[in-house]
Amino acid sequence: MTGVDIPDVDSVVRAATPDLIALSHSLHAEPELAFEETASVAKIVERLAQKGFGVEVGIADLPTAFDATYGSGELVLAVCAEYDALPGIGHACGHNIIAASAVGTGLALAEFADELGITVRVIGTPAEESGGGKVLMLERGAFDGVAAALMVHPGPFDIVGASSLALADIGITFTGRAAHASAAPEYGRNAADAATVAQVGLGLLRQHLAPGQQMHGFVSDGGTAPNIVPASAEMLYYLRATTAASLADLTERASACFAAGALATGCTHEIRTVSPTYTELTPDSWLTESYRAEVIAMGREPVARELEGSRPLGSTDMGNVTNVLPGIHPVIGIDSEGSVTHQPAFAAASVNASADRAVVDGAIALARTAARAATDAAQRDRLLDGVERRR
Incomplete structure (x- = not known):
């Protein structure tokens, strides 16, 4: 998988790093609950619009769902952003990291959209914690035409082939x-x-x-x-x-x-x-292994394959997406000092130095994975064929 030449998406993410980290911290400082993420959406789409993305807020009849699009290639690759928080404990699931890394991935892919022959969509998906935003968006056609959907979620350690219930x-x-x-x-x-x-x-x-x-x-x-x-x-x-x-x-x-x-x-x-x-996660095997190769090359040490399913990550509406189209939902590790998601200590850890690194590493790994899929002829054809079959 690493034998295919891809454009230098890393440099785009690294150039945007100060703004991505600022976005992560700003979202963390103003947590909003499911379907109420108005300020969070405004902060996210502002960054994308400034870089030339066409932005539509309120898609799928959900006021805090959005679609930010760049490029016109036939291969449509989506990056999912989550940004809702938990009652009382704020961003104890690290959705500020998810949203900031999604923006970074989108910016990196947009820079090379013509070269890669892709359309980049950063899709804002509200109410993951409670409300099933992605389920409603799937039912209402928001993912129609998408060849693959990617996102990364923070946790106490890296899990590439993450499972959910x-x-x-x-x-x-x-x-x-x-x-x-x-x-x-x-x-x-x-x-x-x-x-x-x-x-x-x-x-x-x-x-x-x-x-x-x-x-x-x-x-x-x-x-x-x-x-x-x-x-x-x-x-x-x-x-x-x-x-x-x-x-x-x-x-x-x-x-x-x-x-x-x-x-x-x-x-x-x-x-x-x-x-x-919510249905269980069924991550795409090729995208999963491509992402694994990228994070290992970056010096990360994900959990061994044979242990990935031993501890499901609760439940996520991304499972519904991966049951309809190819997608991945890996976990990127942060130093949470022994805490786990949905604990106040994890909320505090979601803006520490390791969390900032996760924003950058997650964006780069997702962008590299998407770029490899776009430049691998067999995978590109597979993804495009999948869109046709779903139609």
């Missing part, structure tokens, strides 16, 4: 009947008890879960006062599994626990989908 994000509402908890408890139907019974069922189910299946959640509403039998209760739960098929099995079994809670307490219940279902 399919995810169902659900809410369960129990409806009972209010009554005075002391004077007339027999008239009540306790919705909070329904949630308790359901959680006992889920706890017992855990001993029979298939490998890779997970359940976690909490009671988000359990009543208003101790002397009122709760007439309503709500649970918010994530169900995860290694594949979409395994997730469907888990969902059926967990749903029986929710139904049992309602039946045992004389309540009714309703299960709703909070966010679109």
